[in-house]
Amino acid sequence: MTDGGDGFLDKVYGLDESEATKRLYADWAATYDAEVKANGYATPARCVAALAEIADDKSAPILDLGCGTGLSGEAFAEAGFTTIDGNDFSAEMLEAAERKGVYRTLALSDLERPIAAEPGQYRHMAAVGVFSPGHAPAEMIAQVIELLPAGGGFVFSLNDHALEDPSYRAEIRRLVDAGVVEVTSDTYDDHLPGRGLKSAVVCLRKL
Secondary structure: OOOOOOOOHHHHOOOOOHHHHHHHHHHHOOOHHHHHHHOOOOHHHHHHHHHHOOOOOOOOOEEEEOOOOOHHHHHHHHOOOOOEEEEEOOHHHHHHHHHHOOOOEEEEOEOOEOOOOOOOOOOEEEEEEEEOOOOOOOHHHHHHHHHOOOOOEEEEEEEHHHHOOHHHHHHHHHHHHOOOEEEEEEEEEEEEHHHOEEEEEEEEEEO
16 A cells, blocks of 8 residues: 555545545556656665664564555565565555565455554554555554554654645654653655655654
8 A cells, every 4th residue: 555656646645535545556556566666665665674673573473554565565574574464455456465475464454444453463563655645544553553562663654745734743742742652763754756755754662
């Protein structure tokens, strides 16, 4: 479900209806990797680096939310993470992810219920390119944190389009102020440099 790419990029940010979103990603799956790589897609590696800073055991299970074609899972595997599960609402994207051979399991998820996990099932979670207006609301941050054990990390990105919506930053502040999480990393850098887009990569650790 990660965002980016010529041809489909201009369409994806205007979507606000689940069936239209599913159709777009189904059509996009075959060319997704080539399009985002051509634009220098930098966010997966940045997210992996942020989580690696707090992950003392890279064999602990990770859930890659909205894993799309598996570019994020590939980045986690290259960094030494060994137990990676993924989910996405697009069956076509999941087929591409499966071919990469880096996931332990892959599951089809529902846009309305994107987090198919039990409390404590995963040490860490990631949402690389998932948060954007019309895709995943800010409330999903707290939903993920609730499922993590103490010390678990949640790394996610907020591209320039998502950062225009103040609710994401407000939710992070709310969780920090409530003593639920600490921010271990928060950087703003390249997302899709070929398209002039940047993103914030945020990593939260549950207290």
